[in-house]
Amino acid sequence: MRWSTASIEEADMTSENEAEDRSWRVRSSIAVITIVVVAALLGFVVLPVVQGRSAGVDAFTAICRALGLEAGSPAVRQPLSATRAEPVSKVAWTGDVIARLHDPNEAKAADLAANNCASCHGADGVSPDPQFPHMAGQSAFAIYKQLHDFKNGARGNEIMASVVEALDDQQMADIAAYYAAFTKGALDPTTPATDDPAIVRLVERGITDRGLPACASCHGAHAGGPVETPTLAGQRHEYLVAQLRAFAKGERRNDIYHRMRDIAKKLTDTEIEELAAYYAGIGLYQRKQ
Numbered sequence: 001m002r003w004s005t006a007s008i009e010e011a012d013m014t015s016e017n018e019a020e021d022r023s024w025r026v027r028s029s030i031a032v033i034t035i036v037v038v039a040a041l042l043g044f045v046v047l048p049v050v051q052g053r054s055a056g057v058d059a060f061t062a063i064c065r066a067l068g069l070e071a072g073s074p075a076v077r078q079p080l081s082a083t084r085a086e087p088v089s090k091v092a093w094t095g096d097v098i099a100r101l102h103d104p105n106e107a108k109a110a111d112l113a114a115n116n117c118a119s120c121h122g123a124d125g126v127s128p129d130p131q132f133p134h135m136a137g138q139s140a141f142a143i144y145k146q147l148h149d150f151k152n153g154a155r156g157n158e159i160m161a162s163v164v165e166a167l168d169d170q171q172m173a174d175i176a177a178y179y180a181a182f183t184k185g186a187l188d189p190t191t192p193a194t195d196d197p198a199i200v201r202l203v204e205r206g207i208t209d210r211g212l213p214a215c216a217s218c219h220g221a222h223a224g225g226p227v228e229t230p231t232l233a234g235q236r237h238e239y240l241v242a243q244l245r246a247f248a249k250g251e252r253r254n255d256i257y258h259r260m261r262d263i264a265k266k267l268t269d270t271e272i273e274e275l276a277a278y279y280a281g282i283g284l285y286q287r288k289q
């Protein structure tokens, strides 16, 4: 068979075109794949890791969050504890709650307290161990609010969360009123106490320059603080220190309108120790609160 020169040339042209076509196809595929890979790397790795680093989220968590494997944004730090974002406390001072706190079912409350609370807070609300706060003489409103907050997670504490899990609102109100009715225990003379004038001034008058209000304006016996303000007089020193530190660090965040967090973070460590000593040792200096 004889090929004309023209048809040979034509055949050469076609295979050249095909070769060129193929190389373009390869190149465009490579381009598309590269764009996809670069976009995925940017979206799922580079950006989450960079944003995560400035928000204090580690690289692995940031990538998991970007991929949707874990809840949360890579660019936002999640709360340290199990507590939720504000507004945290779900307590509402309804007429029912207030009526219940004034007229508790004492027999039921005594039973509940003996079975669920006495081992740590004492049968009469006087705790046998420094790590547990006293309940005796605490305000019923304060106890009720804390129980409620432990239950819905606004205040994070594993021990108390498991204790209150099975209690309903009525039971919590009954126990709160029950414990509040006991008189405070005798003060242990080894309790740290202070009458340092600087601390007494902070308690009674506050420090205007530092934006610190007088503690006594809310925590005093007949002060006009919020209804849930706890009484601090004669409370365990260790407990008061721990709570002020927890407020300062934002680990405890169930205080409405940040009242205590804003105050505690302005206090020095020494002031926290001394304020706790002031309140824990109130009876030792015959102060009235």
Ligand code: HEC
Binding pocket: 112, 113, 116, 117, 118, 119, 120, 121, 131, 132, 133, 138, 142, 143, 144, 146, 147, 156, 157, 159, 160, 163, 164, 175, 176, 230, 242
């Ligand atoms: C196993 C020990 C344990 C038992 C049982 C227990 N508590 Fe507590 N409770 C604690 C500890 C520990 C804390 C301090 C939590 C913290 O540091 O945040 C606490 C804190 C509290 C507070 C907060 C006090 C405050 O002034 O803010 C209240 C109120 C309370 N408990 C009531 C109760 C009641 C009522 C019961 C029974 C239904 C109970 N607790 C059973 C260990 C216990």
Ligand code: HEC
Binding pocket: 145, 202, 203, 212, 213, 214, 215, 216, 217, 218, 219, 225, 226, 228, 229, 230, 232, 240, 241, 243, 244, 254, 255, 256, 259, 260, 263, 275
């Ligand atoms: C504006 C009112 C207000 C002022 C001022 C105030 N507190 Fe409080 N404080 C509260 C309230 C309300 C709570 C209860 C927070 C909650 O809902 O859990 C609280 C809780 C506390 C607790 C935790 C007690 C417990 O039983 O868990 C401590 C400790 C405390 N305050 C110390 C202080 C000290 C010390 C000062 C002064 C430097 C101060 N507070 C000033 C309103 C106030």
